[in-house]
Amino acid sequence: MLESYIPIMLVLGFAVVFAMAAVFSSKLFGPQRPNPEKLSTYESGVKPIGTTHERVSIKYYLIAMLFIIFDIEVIFVYPWAVEFRQLFAEFGISVFVSMFIFLVVFELGFLYAYKKGGFDWD
Amino acid sequence: MGILEIIIITFVKILIIVTMMLLSVSYLVYFERKISAWTQNRVGPNRVGYAGLLQPFADVFKLLLKEDIVPDAANKPIHTLAPIMALVIAFGTYAVIPIGPAVELFGYNIQLVVADVNIGILYVLALTSIGVYAITFSGWSSGSKYSLLGGVRSSAQMISYEISMGFSVAGVLLFSESLRPLDIVASQSGWMWNAIVQPIGFITFVVSAFAETNRLPFDLPEAEPELVGGYHTEYSSMKFAAFFLAEYANMIIASALIVTLYLGGWQVPYIEMAGLSAGLTALIQVGAFFVKMGALLFFFIWVRWSLPRFRYDQLMSLGWKVMFPLSLVNLIWVAVLVMLFN
Numbered sequence: 001m002l003e004s005y006i007p008i009m010l011v012l013g014f015a016v017v018f019a020m021a022a023v024f025s026s027k028l029f030g031p032q033r034p035n036p037e038k039l040s041t042y043e044s045g046v047k048p049i050g051t052t053h054e055r056v057s058i059k060y061y062l063i064a065m066l067f068i069i070f071d072i073e074v075i076f077v078y079p080w081a082v083e084f085r086q087l088f089a090e091f092g093i094s095v096f097v098s099m100f101i102f103l104v105v106f107e108l109g110f111l112y113a114y115k116k117g118g119f120d121w122d
Numbered sequence: 123m124g125i126l127e128i129i130i131i132t133f134v135k136i137l138i139i140v141t142m143m144l145l146s147v148s149y150l151v152y153f154e155r156k157i158s159a160w161t162q163n164r165v166g167p168n169r170v171g172y173a174g175l176l177q178p179f180a181d182v183f184k185l186l187l188k189e190d191i192v193p194d195a196a197n198k199p200i201h202t203l204a205p206i207m208a209l210v211i212a213f214g215t216y217a218v219i220p221i222g223p224a225v226e227l228f229g230y231n232i233q234l235v236v237a238d239v240n241i242g243i244l245y246v247l248a249l250t251s252i253g254v255y256a257i258t259f260s261g262w263s264s265g266s267k268y269s270l271l272g273g274v275r276s277s278a279q280m281i282s283y284e285i286s287m288g289f290s291v292a293g294v295l296l297f298s299e300s301l302r303p304l305d306i307v308a309s310q311s312g313w314m315w316n317a318i319v320q321p322i323g324f325i326t327f328v329v330s331a332f333a334e335t336n337r338l339p340f341d342l343p344e345a346e347p348e349l350v351g352g353y354h355t356e357y358s359s360m361k362f363a364a365f366f367l368a369e370y371a372n373m374i375i376a377s378a379l380i381v382t383l384y385l386g387g388w389q390v391p392y393i394e395m396a397g398l399s400a401g402l403t404a405l406i407q408v409g410a411f412f413v414k415m416g417a418l419l420f421f422f423i424w425v426r427w428s429l430p431r432f433r434y435d436q437l438m439s440l441g442w443k444v445m446f447p448l449s450l451v452n453l454i455w456v457a458v459l460v461m462l463f464n
Contacts, residue, residue: 003125007132007237008245011217012210014136019209019364023202026190026360039194041266042355051195053265060278063438067281070446074288077453078244081295085460096457103450110446119442121435 062118073106127230135236139216147370148178154370154423161427182363190359195265204260205357205364211253212371218242219378220303222388222408225401234388234408235304242303243291246379247284250334253372254280257336257353260365264356272352275342275434282441283333283340289449290327293320293456294383307387317384319459323452324384326445331376333441336369338426342434377418385414 041048080087080099087095113119152167152174159166167174192198219242222234239245254277261273294316295301298309310316317324333340344352351357354365381387388411393403432440 003128004237004239006125006128007135008214008217008239010129010132011136011236012214014140015210015213016206018140018213019206022209022360022367023206023364024360026186026188029186030189030359032189034191036194038191041193041195042350043267044350048195051265060274063278063282066442067285070285071281071288074285074292077289077292078295078301081292081453082299082301084296084457085299088461093461096461099457100454103454107450114443119439121438 059121066113066118069109070106073103076102131230131232132236139236140213143213143216143371143374146374147367148182150370150374150419151181151366152178153419154426157420157423158427161424185359185363188359190361191356193265193356196356197263197265200259200263201356202361204256204263205361205368207259208253208256208368209364209371211249211256212368212375215246215249215375216371216378218245218303219375219382220307220387221378221411223404225404233304234404238302238304240300240302243295243301243306243383246375247288247291250280251284253334256368260357261353264353266356268350268355269353272344272349272355275349276336276353279336279340279342279437279441280334282438283330283445286326286441286445286449287330287334289446289453290323290330291383293323293449293452296453296456296460303382303387307382307389310386311389313391315384315386320452320456322448322455326449326452327384328380329440329445331380332422332425333437335372335376335422337373337422339429339432340437341426341431342437373419373422374415377415377422380418381411381414385418387411 043049077099080095084095155177156166156174158164167177170176170180192201217236218239220233220235220238224231224233226232257276257280258273261269261271261276264270294306297314297316297319298306300306300309336342336344344354349355354362357365388407390407390410393406396403398406
């Protein structure tokens with residue numbers, strides 16, 4: 001069972017070696033002539049104004065939170081989807097109805113976020 | 123089979139897959155340039171080699187001989203880690219995608235997939251989720267405002283479309299009853315392709331795949347007129363090449379995934395009726411996989427050079443207000459189908 005994961009480990013190991021070789025090869029072959037202008041932050045040729053890591057209020061955190069909630073919903077759906085045919089043969093329509101109720105309850109939350117403007121961008 | 127045999131067979135498969143990936147990625151870049159030239163009534167690359175066929179190698183050597191600039195404002199370890207991560211994930215994902223049926227070679231029964239794991243699809247989804255980190259890291263660590271905005275945009279976009287992608291895949295799982303890519307291909311025998319049975323899921327998955335690979339019309343993370351190069355503004359030389367390679371590798375993976383999940387994988391309908399030998403059938407099926415994949419890649423490039431870019435609010439509302447409900451509708455539809463025809 002676990003031995004089917006050996007190839008994945010090998011692929012990932014190979015990918016790590018290849019990627020590191022690719023990224024570090026330019027240190028080997030390319031020139032290294034740094035100067036202050038070259039190493040400054042690119043801002044269309046103008047001297048950079050302020051630093052990048054200032055705290056600004058962004059709306060993205062709301063998207064991130066909604067993502068976590070709905071991604072968990074997806075994860076709940078997967079095992080149900082895989083076993084659905086078998087469970088339906090055994091227990092009938094109740095398997096579908098119970099998941100349908102779960103989805104409806106979740107989508108009420110979606111509608112609430114929608115109405116509150118959680119997906120609007122200004 | 124013993125551990126040693128598994129390792130040897132896997133090594134051969136990895137070598138073949140990696141060579142194929144590298145060649146196809148470099149030629150995908152070439153074809154993108156040729157097709158874009160064709161769309162815009164230009165000639166495209168035609169200097170290096172016959173009809174410009176050696177152009178990809180010239181590009182790689184040029185990038186290899188360029189100076190690797192790491193800006194002072196950058197967080198150096200993460201700045202270096204990001205392109206490595208992007209590339210590792212792009213190559214790692216390909217391990218679970220089957221390109222053909224099991225074949226008998228040298229007395230071994232060999233599956234034409236590097237790693238035949240029973241959670242293949244979960245593995246792909248997990249790796250693509252980690253792919254968000256590569257882009258976020260590169261955007262944050264560069265210390266440039268363009269990079270930061272590109273990285274933040276990209277992560278928001280990718281996580282938004284991941285949900286509709288997840289629900290579309292759930293529809294496929296209802297039919298296949300398994301997360302194993304080989305079972306998913308097997309569940310689409312004949313004309314029972316998921317693209318035909320569940321067209322809504324197919325559309326939502328393809329659109330989400332476009333958004334996940336940051337391709338036009340969803341290439342907001344690197345929208346040139348506003349963000350210069352987006353998250354890879356501060357990358358040069360082979361680090362830039364790594365992102366570039368990863369982007370095109372992701373396109374190939376997205377196409378391979380769409381073929382596996384929705385277009386019947388390597389299956390050719392009714393080929394068993396033709397009465398061909400097993401070897402020839404396998405060869406045709408592998409060929410069919412690559413033809414389907416090539417058609418999808420052409421579609422990717424075609425869309426890029428035909429459609430304008432979305433505005434960011436349009437992109438987010440398409441993802442949350444259209445694609446997400448549509449993928450839910452698809453899930454219910456497939457569940458009803460399964461109940462009716464069980």
